[in-house]
Amino acid sequence: MSSVGRMFLDGSRYHRDKKVTDRAPDKSEASAIRRIPLKKGFTAAGPPIFNAMSARRSHRDFDQSAPVTFYECSDILFAAQGNTSSFGGVGLRAAPSAGARYPIDLYLSARNVSGLEPGCYKLDVDDWCLVSTISHDPSRELYAACLNQDFVLEAALNVIMTAVPHRSTSRYRDRGIRYVFMDAAHIGQNILLAATALGLGACAVGAFFDDEVEAVVGADGEKEIAVYMISIGRPK
Secondary structure: OOHHHHHHHHHOOOOOOOOOOOOOOOHHHHHOOOOOOOOOOOOOOOOHHHHHHHHOOEOOOEOOOOOEEHHHHHHHHHHHHOEEEEEOOEEEEOOOOHHHOOOEEEEEEEOOEEOOOOEEEEEEOOOOEEEEEEOOOOHHHHHHHOOOOHHHHHOOEEEEEEEOOHHHHHHHOOHHHHHHHHHHHHHHHHHHHHHHHOOOEEEEEOOOOHHHHHHHHOOOOOOOEEEEEEEEEOEO
């Protein structure tokens, strides 16, 4: 692990006043350990989400000419950050967030979404709408920023996640940085499962030049940073 990664983990650890030392089990305890087999796969009567979990795979071969519909796009965004309930006047979203701080913002780069002009849009969760930020298709810029991975250019849409760490760190201090990335992972899995349930293909992207992705969405790289991206399209 790099020194930077180690420093981050050490600096954001929680400690009790007294260290608790793990004790290895003695031989009598070890001999009493039981191995209980589990059923492989989901139960046949399980909910539909189990089907999506079983079917989810990373797809990198998209039909460039086949659009994703606006309604499919809307469903995917709702699975990511839609308000599904409220508590104490705070909207509770489809994906969990530590302390309901919601440090992740979503941007949609649309190349081939029926009913939506190509461009880049920011998701406004409160008003539940897309706000246009770029009036041209930025998928070529994203393709270059994502180390020239072809599927980024061929996807009908790319969902870009940025983080505003202060929303979490203002309450949780350094520990809040961990929660930022947990939030991104929760949202990402919801997007992947929603895309699968809709019969679409999706692939998560973590390898990109941060400043170039940030330039596409207008993030400053300090108060708002790029953290994750998911390419979505109709598989061949």
